[in-house]
Amino acid sequence: MPKVTIDGHSIEVPEGTTILQAARLIGGDIVPPAMCYYTKLKTSGGYCRTCIVKVSKGSEKDPRPMPKPVASCRTMVMDGMEVQNTTSPDLLESRKAVVEFLLINHPLDCPICDQAGECHLQDLGYDHGLVKTRYEFKRRTFNQIDIGPHIKLHMTRCILCYRCVKVAEQITDGRVHGVLNRGDVSEISTFIEKVIDNDFSGNVIDVCPVGALTDRTFRFKSRVWYVNPMNAHRNCKKCSGKVAIWLKADEVLRVTARKDKWGEVENLPDGNAGWICNECRFEKKNIADWIIESPRQIDRHSVISANHYEDLRSLKLDISKPQKQISKK
Amino acid sequence: MQSLTNRSKIVAKKEMTFTERLYLPAIFSGMLITLRHFFKRKATIKYPEQTREFSKIYRGQHVLKRDEAGAERCTACGLCAVACPAEAITMVAAERKRGEEHLYREEKYAATYEINMLRCIFCGDCEEACPKEAIFLTDRKVDSLYTRGEFVFGKNILVESLIKEKQVDVTVRETPDVAGFKKHKEYAHNIVK
Numbered sequence: 001m002p003k004v005t006i007d008g009h010s011i012e013v014p015e016g017t018t019i020l021q022a023a024r025l026i027g028g029d030i031v032p033p034a035m036c037y038y039t040k041l042k043t044s045g046g047y048c049r050t051c052i053v054k055v056s057k058g059s060e061k062d063p064r065p066m067p068k069p070v071a072s073c074r075t076m077v078m079d080g081m082e083v084q085n086t087t088s089p090d091l092l093e094s095r096k097a098v099v100e101f102l103l104i105n106h107p108l109d110c111p112i113c114d115q116a117g118e119c120h121l122q123d124l125g126y127d128h129g130l131v132k133t134r135y136e137f138k139r140r141t142f143n144q145i146d147i148g149p150h151i152k153l154h155m156t157r158c159i160l161c162y163r164c165v166k167v168a169e170q171i172t173d174g175r176v177h178g179v180l181n182r183g184d185v186s187e188i189s190t191f192i193e194k195v196i197d198n199d200f201s202g203n204v205i206d207v208c209p210v211g212a213l214t215d216r217t218f219r220f221k222s223r224v225w226y227v228n229p230m231n232a233h234r235n236c237k238k239c240s241g242k243v244a245i246w247l248k249a250d251e252v253l254r255v256t257a258r259k260d261k262w263g264e265v266e267n268l269p270d271g272n273a274g275w276i277c278n279e280c281r282f283e284k285k286n287i288a289d290w291i292i293e294s295p296r297q298i299d300r301h302s303v304i305s306a307n308h309y310e311d312l313r314s315l316k317l318d319i320s321k322p323q324k325q326i327s328k329k
Numbered sequence: 330m331q332s333l334t335n336r337s338k339i340v341a342k343k344e345m346t347f348t349e350r351l352y353l354p355a356i357f358s359g360m361l362i363t364l365r366h367f368f369k370r371k372a373t374i375k376y377p378e379q380t381r382e383f384s385k386i387y388r389g390q391h392v393l394k395r396d397e398a399g400a401e402r403c404t405a406c407g408l409c410a411v412a413c414p415a416e417a418i419t420m421v422a423a424e425r426k427r428g429e430e431h432l433y434r435e436e437k438y439a440a441t442y443e444i445n446m447l448r449c450i451f452c453g454d455c456e457e458a459c460p461k462e463a464i465f466l467t468d469r470k471v472d473s474l475y476t477r478g479e480f481v482f483g484k485n486i487l488v489e490s491l492i493k494e495k496q497v498d499v500t501v502r503e504t505p506d507v508a509g510f511k512k513h514k515e516y517a518h519n520i521v522k
Binding site: 109110111112116219220221222223225226 | 404405406407408411422423424435436437460461
């Protein structure tokens with residue numbers, strides 16, 4: 001099995017693993033951020049370039065470094081490869097430029113956007129210290145398109161990650177959703193403003209890393225950090241019925257798929273991705289529809305995971321460490 | 330008992346001397362102190378006729394500002410509520426309907442916005458957190474009221490008047506960064522065609 005070293009951490013991974021996946025197996029701070037890559041969607045990745053890494057040693061056989069930063073989501077590991085992510089200041093500088101480019105046309109309307117608090121672009125901008133914009137020109141705008149009663153499309157916020165298009169292609173049948181035009185004016189759209197009525201079309205909301213596709217039934221109901229996520233399930237003929245419901249008191253404000261710490265849909269016990277159907281997502285807004293299992297732990301570096309104390313065990317450990325140090329003194 | 334501070338004095342009941350027993354020197358020195366205060370600056374003012382000068386950044390009752398066109402600036406983003414250490418602020422957001430553009434500046438607005446003035450500690454964190462320059466603390470004092478319920482100030486009290494003369498001037502409270510940002514019209518985001 002090829003052995004790869006990322007920021008000094010070595011790991012042996014199966015043939016055909018990408019650098020990003022290997023980094024995620026190691027975990028921690030060295031994992032490059034990813035906006036367009038999505039493990040559960042085939043052919044995703046390679047669009048946003050936020051996951052770029054520096055390959056300082058190509059492989060054991062050919063130790064030359066790669067001339068330019070490479071997209072870690074699309075580059076396979078080689079035996080003896082050495083990768084730099086956070087240890088290379090040059091790379092961090094170029095990633096900062098990538099983030100700045102992503103934000104060029106982004107409207108920065110976070111106070112209005114329902115995605116704020118769980119937005120990957122927000123985290124990315126925050127992590128790379130882009131407090132101010134240098135862009136002085138008019139931002140790209142679009143005519144608003146109504147894509148149905150359940151999903152709200154804000155094209156101005158889109159970063160063209162193509163994840164939703166992959167969902168339309170791979171999870172729903174009869175794709176009516178794609179990207180129109182080219183370059184700066186390209187936009188995601190349902191063809192000829194068709195309403196998406198497939199049972200699994202709601203998953204485009206979960207894959208969207210920004211607030212371009214949001215839940216219309218949750219629109220402006222609450223900020224995400226004020227709602228409590230709970231694991232819940234119901235008997236559903238169309239999907240597994242295993243979801244996360246977001247509660248405010250006894251009110252189900254929204255229903256989403258269960259997401260892991262990379263912001264991707266969790267796998268079910270049978271190994272399939274836990275996409276949920278539109279009936280579960282949009283129509284079951286009564287708490288009596290659901291069997292609540294437990295509070296959901298949000299394991300993400302974002303505002304959304306603030307103030308959730310479900311994992312009391314880890315909290316205790318955190319407190320006990322400094323206590324021990326004090327008692328030693 | 331062992332003393333905690335080493336500053337305690339042991340009281341001795343010592344017999345007074347002759348001069349002390351006369352009491353007159355003590356009385357005169359006391360009178361002198363009183364007399365000296367006649368010529369000192371007074372610590373009090375005659376309140377209703379005179380009022381004290383407020384600090385430029387006195388933090389009193391809040392105001393929800395309107396923009397130049399008279400539309401409400403607040404978009405109910407919830408940052409003031411999350412910044413509030415006393416959890417005094419609650420709000421419910423709503424979507425702006427067609428034809429309401431002159432009332433609310435952006436797509437989303439606060440349908441209800443309440444500050445519990447009994448909870449509020451006037452720290453000004455809400456004002457600092459606000460990304461829309463909507464909430465400001467002013468130099469107005471919160472009125473005395475009779476019931477607890479009356480202290481929950483809603484939008485009817487907090488939002489400033491549409492009449493220009495009745496509006497509160499908060500220019501001194503706006504940070505230089507914000508003033509610089511506002512000069513550039515091209516920075517205006519949220520333009521929806």
